[in-house]
Amino acid sequence: MKSLAELEAIRKATLSKINVRTEEKGDTTRVVIGMATCGIAAGARPVMLAFMNEIQTRQLNHVTVSQTGCVGMCRLEPMVDVYLPGKEKVTYVHVKPEMVPRIVAEHIVNGRPVEEYTIGAAENA
Secondary structure (H helix, E strand, O other), X not given: OOOHHHHHHXXXXXHHHHHHHHHOOOOOEEEEEEOOHHHHHHOHHHHHHHHHHHHHHOOOXXXXXXXXXXXXXXXXXXXXXXXXXXXXXXXXXXXXXXXXXXXXXXXXXXXXXXXXXXXXXXXHO
């Protein structure tokens, strides 16, 4: 069991990491995952963990991962929105953990959305 001092040190370290990321507002890339009941049931939790792991592995300090509630399109869950600075939002649908490395490499790192994973491709299928 951890002491109060150890828990406080962990809390401060975590808050400092969060604060560093929120201070970089202008050049921050955001990944937002739909985590309402339907998203979770469709597998959003492993998708979120895959994004967090991939971003941490690549040391992409300018990228934040967050969650949101109901997006309103249950049939397309798990859904992920990627916001690059100065660009339009891209929505990925039916996202699986194995798709995450490609989304991170091609879209977040190189700025090219993976079109076949997007909402536009799903609507045309």
